[in-house]
Amino acid sequence: MALYSEKVMDHFRNPRNVGVIEDADAVGEVGNAKCGDIMKMYLKIDNDTVSDVKFETFGCGSAIASSSMATELIKGKPLSEVRKLTNKAVAEALDGLPDYKMHCSVLAEEAIHAALDDYESRTGKKTE
Amino acid sequence: MALYSEKVMDHFRNPRNVGVIEDADAVGEVGNAKCGDIMKMYLKIDNDTVSDVKFETFGCGSAIASSSMATELIKGKPLSEVRKLTNKAVAEALDGLPDYKMHCSVLAEEAIHAALDDYESRTGKKTE
């Protein structure tokens, strides 16, 4: 009955991979302050694999939890797999989100895709 | 705050002059069962004075109390004075009635007037 699942609250209270990677190989930022949610993902990429990831988020509890969970889901994963990350996977990994908060998981997906796009345009490589 | 004044309840619980005068000199009946109130007044008249009075009433608490009070107000009174009995006097003597029960005091007035009319038509005398 609680607003958020235990998982969401855990990732909200103890977000994993918070912060900045100064020399990131890819950066993705989505959302805007007007809507109340901004997510920024920093990726370190070695051998087509996410070797490190950090995030910054301005947003509600589920936005922070979604960012945190998304970083966990892609850390150490090959880019081709990262490309396939969906918002549904993020939400499921969090044991669900309230309907009206699903857009937070969408933002997380988009932030990661934006970072991959950034990587493609920096390197000319394809990630899918 | 109670529905009825103490006076009303007293006259309702212990109605004065209840009953019938078999050899009445005047009888007045008003109201009808459809409306929920019927009052019947029996008068004994000596020397143009109400020497005895009895009533029968089908009706609510305030109808019974109004009949009772009305009989008290006219008992022993000269007919000219009885003629002047108003519903207001009955209601006041009862320390008031709820607005929507005022018609009960009107019925009492009318029952007495009907009895006086009956007396007039029986005797040819004028009562006012």
Added chain:
Amino acid sequence: MKGGTKLDKIYLDNAATTKMSEAAIKEMTRCMNDYYGNPSSLYTVGQQAKEIIEKAREEIAGVINASPKEIYFTSGGSEADNQAIITAAAIGKRKGKMHIVTSAIEHHAVLHALRRLKNEGFEITELPVSKEGIVNKEDVKKAIRDDTCLVTVMYANNEIGTLQPVSEIGAICKEKGVLFHTDAVQAVGHVPIDVKAENIDMLSASAHKFHGPKGIGFLYVRKGIIVSNLIEGGAQERGKRAGTENVPAISAMAVALKEAEAGMKENAKKLTALRDYLIKGLSGIPHSALNGDAKKRLPSNVNFCFEGIEGESLLLLLDDKGICASSGSACTSGSLDPSHVLLAIGRVHDVAHGSLRLSLSEETTKEELDAAIKAVKETVEYLRGFSPVWRDLNAGKLQFIL
């Protein structure tokens, strides 16, 4: 066990309102003390309150075989009735269907809500009832037209206790594709109800009729029906009923309803026996008659007419003897008209004025009923003693009706 001080009164007006159960009072008090947070708040104290109302919603839904999302909390039966009716009317209006079928014996909450719709251009068909006070399902079938948007027929009548053929009407409405609302304020917690099996689209209930608190009730609306707001404002009740949630009352209502459900079978059996005992006792009064069907009635309801006397004076004198009763529709409203329900079952005005409703609770005892029967007998006799109507009846100037 009901809570509170035992009055040295014989309370036989449970159809008007009931004493709260001890468990309901306890739950109310618990919530008032410990769960005052706003259920719409994010913090724990608020979320705990939210959990309490959602648990209540689930429990209440369970009792009538609805799903929790189909339950909307209201301030009572009248509000639920009004909201159900404006909901159906709004849907009807959108489709150009402005005809409503109802019965002649509905509660004022339904009656007056419909009267307002009439002023707004709706056409209302008021079905008659049998002399036992029961709607004929064939009449319902015949009354439904292409432009009918709602059938609203109560589950059990509040004055004469008659149970209506709800599941038959539900089946007809389903077949015809017309919304069916039932005012079940007198029935919920007293007789088993299954909104699915009985094809009920909307149902109104009020907690104080089943030993819950006053000022709280609920409206069941089948999934898929778009609910119209009566009270606009905040997003409570999924945006369909604004106002900070009455957490203590909601939870106490659920407690009372669960209790009522648990004891329903046993209580109904016990009450039916008591009811029939009371009916038998009162039938001993000459020129009296039971109002409503002898069998198809709430286990708790007894309603009589006595010829030659008027109801209010009877009630006041019974009160003096410690008996709390009513004349049918509880009302010191200034309306002097006799009950529309008694008129609908064919009681003429003269007789309808002399009605008495005695409604039992699970705590009513045979001894109390013996005292009540004695008191009613004596009082009726006393009042007849100086009733000009009674005199005329006995003198043959008027004809006995009963």
Added chain:
Amino acid sequence: MKGGTKLDKIYLDNAATTKMSEAAIKEMTRCMNDYYGNPSSLYTVGQQAKEIIEKAREEIAGVINASPKEIYFTSGGSEADNQAIITAAAIGKRKGKMHIVTSAIEHHAVLHALRRLKNEGFEITELPVSKEGIVNKEDVKKAIRDDTCLVTVMYANNEIGTLQPVSEIGAICKEKGVLFHTDAVQAVGHVPIDVKAENIDMLSASAHKFHGPKGIGFLYVRKGIIVSNLIEGGAQERGKRAGTENVPAISAMAVALKEAEAGMKENAKKLTALRDYLIKGLSGIPHSALNGDAKKRLPSNVNFCFEGIEGESLLLLLDDKGICASSGSACTSGSLDPSHVLLAIGRVHDVAHGSLRLSLSEETTKEELDAAIKAVKETVEYLRGFSPVWRDLNAGKLQFIL
């Protein structure tokens, strides 16, 4: 003293709802146990209940200088607001006056009731407020037209606590012959109100905002104004609000209101000092700003915006630290728009998302506020620590607004 278990929480959401006072809980319990009779019944048990509600009506009327016949009990503030508005609309419609003046910062109960009227053909003028959140009385004067049937401006705002120039607006409406309603849900029991002196025609109140029970409130309507029913049915509340009277809640509301009145002066003084202490403390957070006027506000209300963070995450983390707060309008409704009140005082979306309302009660202590200030400071700092917005602001990529 407020009743119940002491939570080891710091409850600073008294604008959403308050803890019931011990006396109110006691009265509620007393009535639930001993006065369950139906106030519309004839018998003693019912008449006793009637006496209780009429005494409550007198007491409540006294507090706002109304007469008892001008008080109608409702299920809360939302219902009272809705009924006031449909009352004015019905009168307006009859006279062909279909224009209503309101403010941009009304509660949703007023806002949404007016939105519905708009759909029915009424024209609504929404007056702006100053950046301090106060309606300009000259604007009211200018907005009133020949076809204006109602001015509805709240007494005190629920989010930012600003007190509106009610008596000035009252005087204008009186002069112009236009009905004036004020949603005083946040004000009743907290600031002195005199409906006569302030020329208020209609006023809404809700008991749970002044340590009374939930699910009960009242609408004051000046004598002579014909009240429209929101809930149709029985003859309760002189035929203007159907439903079996909620005796325990009505009486407990009166008890709470009398208590509030008795302590009002002293509490206001104490709270104002605490409020200003809290404002001072929070002002120490860089790039923050008080919302609403610093002086013309409820003694209990503090509302801040913090740049670079979002409100919900702030609230959730404060809850973890034992602090119950809200972001302004209590709402997990799914609406993701920032408060219309904050937008109305000129806060842009970016900043409006980062709002925090702390609302005090008479039991709030300086120690609690110290803890709250510390917790807010730490949490804002923590959230800014990984806010991309905050980073951009500091990097000069975005411009600070506050």
